[in-house]
Amino acid sequence: MSGRLVFICSPLRATAEKTMEQHIAEARYFAEIVRSEGDIPVVPHLWLQGPLDDTDERQRSLGMAMGRAALLKCDAVAVFGGRVSSGMAEEIKLAKSVFLPIEERHDVQAPATWTASHTPVTVIRGEPS
Numbered sequence: 492m493s494g495r496l497v498f499i500c501s502p503l504r505a506t507a508e509k510t511m512e513q514h515i516a517e518a519r520y521f522a523e524i525v526r527s528e529g530d531i532p533v534v535p536h537l538w539l540q541g542p543l544d545d546t547d548e549r550q551r552s553l554g555m556a557m558g559r560a561a562l563l564k565c566d567a568v569a570v571f572g573g574r575v576s577s578g579m580a581e582e583i584k585l586a587k588s589v590f591l592p593i594e595e596r597h598d599v600q601a602p603a604t605w606t607a608s609h610t611p612v613t614v615i616r617g618e619p620s
Contacts, residue, residue, distance in 0.1 A: 494530035495566035497594075500583065502576045503536045503545060514572075515540060517600075521571040524599060535561050559585055567592040571599055 501518050505511045515537065522532035535558035536545075543550040555578055562568065568586040570579065570593060586593055 494528070496533055496564060497525045497530045498562045498565040498568045498582070498586070498591075499525065499532050499534040500568050500570045500579050500586075501536075501572040502574065502579065503540065504576065504578070511540075511545065517572065521569070521596075521599065524596075525569060530567075533561050533565050555581065558582065562586060562591075563589065565591065567594060569594045569596050571596050573597050573600065 499518060499521050501521055502509075502514045503511060503518070504514070509517075518534050518537055522534045522537070525532040535554070539554040539557060543554045545551050545554065559582065562582055562585060568582065568591050570583065572579070574597075575583065583593060
């Protein structure tokens with residue numbers, strides 16, 4: 492795989508509409524879309540939500556700092572999720588400050604049947620299913 496490193500910017504914290512688990516499942520889906528397009532998804536909130544507790548502000552701050560460090564190694568940022576959370580806004584601001592291309596992909600929504608354990612995927616016309 493020789494594609495771009497693409498930072499996946501999507502919500503993590505639970506909201507009135509979605510649980511953290513639903514946001515994690517969506518992040519996996521968004522990563523599959525980027526992967527199916529030949530790029531390499533970088534999704535810190537998937538690999539940091541295990542060792543770090545997002546509900547603990549110190550650990551959340553550490554995770555956000557680690558995510559920003561990863562973002563700076565990427566070639567582009569893909570913004571998913573339909574809304575921009577405060578954490579996402581920080582990531583977008585950082586990406587703009589270093590002139591990284593930002594791809595707004597709010598029109599992409601994970602299917603309701605998609606779950607955090609949903610793998611592997613079948614790719615048809617660049618869209619995981």
